[in-house]
Amino acid sequence: MNASFAPTIRYDWTRTEITALFALPFSDLMFQAQSVHRAHFNPNEVQISTLCSIKTGACPEDCAYCPQSARYDTGLEREKLMAVEKVIEEAKAAKASGATRFCMGAAWRSPKNKDMPYVTTMVQGVKALGLETCMTLGMLDESQAQELADAGLDYYNHNLDTSPEYYGEIITTRTYQDRLETLANVRKAGMKVCCGGIVGMGEEENDRAGLLQQLANMSEHPESVPINMLVKVGGTPLENEADLDPFDFLRTIAVARILMPQSHVRLSAGREQMNEQTQAMAFLAGANSIFYGEKLLTTPNPEANKDMQLFKKLGIKPEAYEVHEDESEQEASIVHQLQEAAMDSMFYNAAK
Ligand code: SF4
Numbered sequence: 264m265n266a267s268f269a270p271t272i273r274y275d276w277t278r279t280e281i282t283a284l285f286a287l288p289f290s291d292l293m294f295q296a297q298s299v300h301r302a303h304f305n306p307n308e309v310q311i312s313t314l315c316s317i318k319t320g321a322c323p324e325d326c327a328y329c330p331q332s333a334r335y336d337t338g339l340e341r342e343k344l345m346a347v348e349k350v351i352e353e354a355k356a357a358k359a360s361g362a363t364r365f366c367m368g369a370a371w372r373s374p375k376n377k378d379m380p381y382v383t384t385m386v387q388g389v390k391a392l393g394l395e396t397c398m399t400l401g402m403l404d405e406s407q408a409q410e411l412a413d414a415g416l417d418y419y420n421h422n423l424d425t426s427p428e429y430y431g432e433i434i435t436t437r438t439y440q441d442r443l444e445t446l447a448n449v450r451k452a453g454m455k456v457c458c459g460g461i462v463g464m465g466e467e468e469n470d471r472a473g474l475l476q477q478l479a480n481m482s483e484h485p486e487s488v489p490i491n492m493l494v495k496v497g498g499t500p501l502e503n504e505a506d507l508d509p510f511d512f513l514r515t516i517a518v519a520r521i522l523m524p525q526s527h528v529r530l531s532a533g534r535e536q537m538n539e540q541t542q543a544m545a546f547l548a549g550a551n552s553i554f555y556g557e558k559l560l561t562t563p564n565p566e567a568n569k570d571m572q573l574f575k576k577l578g579i580k581p582e583a584y585e586v587h588e589d590e591s592e593q594e595a596s597i598v599h600q601l602q603e604a605a606m607d608s609m610f611y612n613a614a615k
Pocket residue numbers: 322323324325326329330331332369370371372401
């Protein structure tokens with residue numbers, strides 16, 4: 264094996280090294296990414312998460328891409344914090360549809376202390392269903408992170424969004440350092456980290472390299488690395504941004520895979536706008552996690568079926584639920600059966 268393909272885990276990538284990866288001939292980059300991917304993962308499995316917005320809109324932050332910011336008129340309907348029972352209902356539907364992780368997102372700068380009992384109850388309820396739990400609630404201080412960890416939260420999502428240099432073009436209401444501190448609080452509390460960014464916001468390739476450098480040089484790589492393609496929403500400052508060439512997106516996925524060999528690299532926002540071929544190439548580049556949108560929860564969902572049809576065409580299976588040591592064999596077997604049933608129903612012939 265060529266030494267450059269050796270699946271060494273490093274935390275000291277230089278910008279020059281990362282830029283050189285971006286500059287490789289496309290086939291060489293894809294081959295290297297796929298080689299690293301195969302050394303750490305089953306290349307034909309993709310982890311599925313479902314996203315649920317537990318509090319929508321009216322966010323005081325000014326993230327230039329985000330329709331949930333109260334500063335932009337995007338026509339988004341604001342919603343208060345969802346009732347715990349409703350969240351559990353949605354989690355049950357997500358599980359029946361094959362998701363193994365349930366991600367709950369609230370459009371907050373940071374949670375208020377009065378919100379904490381509600382969100383921790385949500386975590387406990389979703390976990391009791393046998394799902395992995397993830398939350399994204401904005402900035403966390405040390406004690407909030409600990410409260411969530413004590414409730415059993417598995418993952419916390421907090422993105423860096425872009426490079427430190429370009430960050431000020433996108434957000435002014437919180438600093439890069441604020442974000443790094445939240446991530447440090449999450450790690451300290453013992454939770455897994457979900458952290459990535461968005462491409463196609465008008466940044467240069469050097470900024471994409473800068474984002475990945477920040478992620479890859481953390482003392483532990485984020486377990487989950489979402490790479491989002493900007494979704495241009497009318498009313499946000501980025502609504503007229505030029506399209507990013509899909510090859511630049513694919514290069515970002517491939518470099519993320521090479522830099523963080525053991526992380527799940529997630530195709531996140533923007534996937535709906537990609538054709539099947541681009542998505543297939545992203546899996547080839549080492550992406551191995553996707554979000555099913557919220558729409559999945561209201562059946563029938565043609566979008567979800569389209570995903571499953573693509574999985575079928577590519578011979579990809581949903582990644583199996585990871586059984587934790589303290590779960591009984593019986594529960595694991597029930598989860599397995601549910602997954603099988605979900606697979607069968609998802610692979611029906613939509614043309615009939
Ligand atoms: S903090 Fe989150 S919800 Fe608020 S504007 Fe930024 S991305 Fe949107």
